[in-house]
Amino acid sequence: MDRVAKLKLLTRAAQYDLCAACGTQASRVRDEIGQWLYPALLPDGKRVTLLKVLQSNLCENNCLYCGNRRSRDVERSAFSPEELAAAFDELVRRNRAQGLFLSSAVWDSTSRTMEQMIATVELVRFKYQFRGYIHLKLLPGCEKAVVERAVQIADRVSVNLEAPNAERLQKLSGDKHFTQDLLQPLQSAKQFHTEGVGAKAGLTTQFVVGAAGESDLEILGTVAWLYQEYHLTRAYFSAFQRIPDTPLENLPATPPLREHRLYQSDFLLRHYGFSLQDLTFDPKGYLRTDVDPKMAWALRHPEYFPVEVNRASREQLLRIPGIGPRSAARILRARREKTLRDLEDLSALGIVSKRAAPFILLNGRRPPQQLALW
Ligand code: SF4
Known part of the structure; x- marks a missing residue:
């Protein structure tokens, strides 16, 4: 050959x-x-x-x-x-x-x-x-x-x-x-x-x-x-x-x-x-297919939310659906310059704000979409 x-x-x-x-x-x-x-x-x-x-x-x-x-x-x-x-x-x-x-x-x-x-x-x-x-x-x-x-x-x-x-x-x-x-x-x-x-x-x-x-x-x-x-x-x-x-x-x-x-x-x-214990498995040990594993954690932990985006630590931000390591870094940088007040401020940072909305406070207030979703 x-x-x-x-x-x-x-x-x-x-x-x-x-x-x-x-x-x-x-x-x-x-x-x-x-x-x-x-x-x-x-x-x-x-x-x-x-x-x-x-x-x-x-x-x-x-x-x-x-x-x-x-x-x-x-x-x-x-x-x-x-x-x-x-x-x-x-x-x-x-x-x-x-x-x-x-x-x-x-x-x-x-x-x-x-x-x-x-x-x-x-x-x-x-x-x-x-x-x-x-x-x-x-x-x-x-x-x-x-x-x-x-x-x-x-x-x-x-x-x-x-x-x-x-x-x-x-x-x-x-x-x-x-x-x-x-x-x-x-x-x-x-x-x-x-x-x-x-x-x-x-x-x-x-x-x-x-x-x-x-x-x-x-x-x-x-x-x-x-x-x-x-x-x-x-x-x-x-x-x-x-x-x-x-x-x-x-x-x-x-x-x-x-x-x-x-x-x-x-x-x-x-x-x-996240640790293994933070992941949600069904009784047979399988992950949920209807929602992603981070959303599954957020839905299982309502006591953790809402998180104030203007004060949260990086670790807290990373628990919010729609916010990943890069967007958390952008939030931390942007907060040094100004207070984040609405979902448009988050969208401007490249964050999937609709996804994050039900889980956050912006300057002490729930974003309007959050009320509708809850
Ligand atoms: S997976 Fe097993 S059968 Fe396949 S190449 Fe490797 S050793 Fe050979």
Whole structure:
């Protein structure tokens, strides 16, 4: 198989991995030689195009949900480090890609596949002198020495947990051990990160949502724990999609709204000072779908409102529906200059004032819309 054919095959096979903060399939662009490239938002807010590719889609494992599983009859191939590094360098020189996301199936063993991936990144860094963004996936069961090298040469590393705990993972894969194979590499990456060894853009993970019967509470409980104990930078959620010729091909696909609510909750945990206890779950452990998680908290806590926008702390402002970290900062700045008196003052700051209206006081008075809504 020639290099272009391999690029087509192994970039298509990488589509289920979300940890590169890439856009959806629809937002991908196909260049004139047929390679798949992804727009992505980097941790520093810069927008770049990533080559997102697998070293190999040959896999010795047989995870139930996966399109690259051993038993599935699909075309297979693998890049040598030299081939892949040269292909990426060509894209960079033609200004088609500004970053690399490298993952892989587990070829004949984790150590051999990781060796190939590390060799690829070393060539990209040292032979081709690429200084841009590289996200490197750590495969299940990856050795500590390999993790150390990975965090030295990549900007970001990730381990896909796929499930929130060992019991749920068993329903998805008989090949991976939750603690030894997945948490252990995360633990090593955290240790090197804490010691200041590379990977400045941090550590991420991904969950397949809805394939193992897990609840939102189980997923977010694990996410909150990972933020605290493993210094995880962020988590990604991938709503389960049926893939033909896999054992889960008849399982219903997970509605995108469930994935969306998980992302909203995760955002509250990372940027709004919310804890797991602040999120509202039904008796089975699922988030509300009729309102977003922040509105659910506000409706559950009428005693907290109304909040006087002219005196509230940043933490209090962040509890008001319609006010996020940026708009809270704008309010705090604007308050130094003047008193905020009506909803127009808030709209002028880019705030969704209709949403905030039922929960606030402006200079001691309820906004007119609030009376109507209450
Ligand atoms: S290890 Fe599992 S999830 Fe990863 S490529 Fe192989 S079958 Fe797919």
